[in-house]
Amino acid sequence: MKLTLRDSWRLAVGAALAFGAIVLPTAVLAASAAPRASAAITSCRAANTEVWAAVEGVGTAGTTYYELEFSNIGTQPCTLHGFPDVWAVTLRGAEIGKPALHQSIVPSTVTLQPGATSHAILGVEDTGAVCHGPGVKAAGLRVVAPGQPMPVGEADEVENFPVQVCPHVSSMNVRPVHSGTGIPNYTFS
Numbered sequence: 001m002k003l004t005l006r007d008s009w010r011l012a013v014g015a016a017l018a019f020g021a022i023v024l025p026t027a028v029l030a031a032s033a034a035p036r037a038s039a040a041i042t043s044c045r046a047a048n049t050e051v052w053a054a055v056e057g058v059g060t061a062g063t064t065y066y067e068l069e070f071s072n073i074g075t076q077p078c079t080l081h082g083f084p085d086v087w088a089v090t091l092r093g094a095e096i097g098k099p100a101l102h103q104s105i106v107p108s109t110v111t112l113q114p115g116a117t118s119h120a121i122l123g124v125e126d127t128g129a130v131c132h133g134p135g136v137k138a139a140g141l142r143v144v145a146p147g148q149p150m151p152v153g154e155a156d157e158v159e160n161f162p163v164q165v166c167p168h169v170s171s172m173n174v175r176p177v178h179s180g181t182g183i184p185n186y187t188f189s
Contacts, residue, residue, distance in 0.1 A: 042078055042079070043147045044145060046149075049156070051143045051156035052158060053067060053122075053141070064123070067119050068086070068182075069118075080110045080118055080145060080146045080177045085100070087142045095142065097169065099170065101173045108176070110178065117180070118181075120178065120182075122141075122173075125173070127166050131169065136164070138162065139161070146176070
């Protein structure tokens with residue numbers, strides 16, 4: 001069978017139509033299945049972050065460890081990344097000693113859904129081993145969540161947190177925020 005120019009043209013058009021019938025629906029399907037760009041999740045702000053802690057700590061080798069909790073009380077998801085800033089304070093809110101040192105652990109980003117909680121571990125060292133003199137009893141803690149600016153007025157305070165700290169050097173250390181509530185079977189309400 002001999003193909004004419006007209007037959008070759010019909011075959012080329014038919015092949016192009018068949019190719020289009022296969023490729024076009026596949027491309028449309030792939031485009032509709034592609035994930036849509038979601039709104040970026042922003043960093044947690046002081047207005048939507050509640051800081052709290054359990055006063056009971058776990059002691060080991062001259063350091064007592066406490067769980068600092070960070071709950072998203074807002075209506076949108078938000079993220080925390082890094083270390084909280086922590087100071088011991090008097091009843092009137094005056095800072096005692098130096099802020100907690102950040103341990104050399106690589107932080108990760110934690111996404112908090114509304115109502116969710118993450119935690120960081122605070123270590124308070126035995127003042128007898130660290131201070132150059134007697135320690136001072138603190139009434140509470142001032143805690144600034146990771147990524148939030150230092151407060152100019154009111155800060156998140158954990159009240160009734162009587163720990164002994166050094167007045168002139170740091171006797172506390174803190175780890176970065178991790179996902180999940182640090183206090184087992186305890187939720188923020």
